[in-house]
Amino acid sequence: MNIPGIDVSKNKLGCVLLTSSAPDKELYKKVPNTPVGFRQLITWSCKKARCESAQIHAVTEATGPYHENAALALYQAGMRISVINPARIKHFAKGIGVKAKNDKKDASVIARSGLMNKPPLWKPEPAEYRELRAMPGRPEALETDIRREKNRLEKIRAGRATETAEASLNRVIIFLREEKKSLRKQVRNHIDNHPNLKKDRSFLESVPGIGPVVSSWMLVLLQGGKRFDAAPKAASYVGLTPTEHQSGSSVLKRPRLSKAGPPVFRAKLYMAAMVAARYNPDAKELYQRLIEKGKAKMPALGAVMRKLVHICFGVIKNQAKYTSQVKNEG
Structure with missing residues (x-):
């Protein structure tokens, strides 16, 4: 070769x-x-x-x-x-x-x-996913800029600021907010203009805890269920797989998340997991079971994040809306 x-x-x-x-x-x-x-x-x-x-x-x-x-x-x-x-x-x-x-x-x-x-072969992602991949991060970057400008505004108000400086910062904040709103609309329109993306979004947003922002990121991650052939591989890619550090009897550290993949996915899934731990039946059951076994809240939320990736992979792969796997009592 x-x-x-x-x-x-x-x-x-x-x-x-x-x-x-x-x-x-x-x-x-x-x-x-x-x-x-x-x-x-x-x-x-x-x-x-x-x-x-x-x-x-x-x-x-x-x-x-x-x-x-x-x-x-x-x-x-x-x-x-x-x-x-x-x-x-x-x-x-x-x-x-x-x-x-x-x-x-x-x-x-x-x-x-x-x-x-002999590594696996690479194939380019479809054009609609490649374009979408560049879009969800921009509103988040603008949100960071808005917080930065608001902090500056707070500082000059606390000091002896001029009206000119304050007016300038207010104009910038208004512009950034409008741009952020415009970009979010562009993301929605892009998804709406591609039937496969629109259908997959509806499946993802049927999962309690997955909203419009997280669903956009999951569309980029899963790419119609064709990027990974199994849910654990998707979870591993975003760094949600537990890793051990153990050798003999002298080296024994607690397992932790690998955190090997893009941090932006983990950041979005963390917020989704906090909601899912309360309102998603499968995630709630997992979270409560781990807490009852003595797990700390953060590792339990990590398990919920991994569970959400598995659920999202399942609804996309099976092309079906979310159905709870927890048996109803009574």
Whole structure:
């Protein structure tokens, strides 16, 4: 297999190519992280490997938004491509004894990881989900800006502020509130304009504790039930899986959430879990059972967050509204 390992930065792509004919020989090329650079990388890889693009399995690591255009261009050119968690690459490098770090060495480690581990193939998410992914976070960012400006307003009112400064801050706050309202409307309209998103939203919002904001984030996470093949994998992705730290009899720490995934999902699910622990029959039963067993409130809420992910995955996968699994007494 011909494997180019691609180290991604904001402006450049560093690529080490391992060919099937000479897997121990590393060929290196650096190109711009632009459409022109993508075409150069595809042409160079095919030429050096002496094969068609379909016989190449490119491997890169997730690097914020900077890897996405390159991954999409390689995929559309017919290459197979894998996008790996950077933490896995880091641990792989330690495992094979790599201590130095530069662009070429990083690309080499990525290529070697792909060659040895044969990571799963990546596919681009559908356009409606890709567009939605960029939308829910903007109102939250504006809410942070509004709080910041309100704090500034409070400070100048407590001091000897001028009317000009106070009026300026009030205008900014009004603008930010209107922009936040406009963005929330755009999110709703985007979902309404795509029947699959609209239908999935109705399933998600049938779950007690899941409102319009959390449902938007869950649509991005679950992508119609096609992103993960099991609910535990979705919960693991957002960092809600308990992890142990135990060895022999001397090392024994309490299990805790891995917190390995995007923190924004956990932040939204935490607020949803507080509501669900009171009004969602399944979540309430789980929360009360854990509290009665002596669990602290925070670990119990973590379990409720994980339960909500499982429930959301279930309603999307089964294309059905929420039905409580708790048996009614009497």
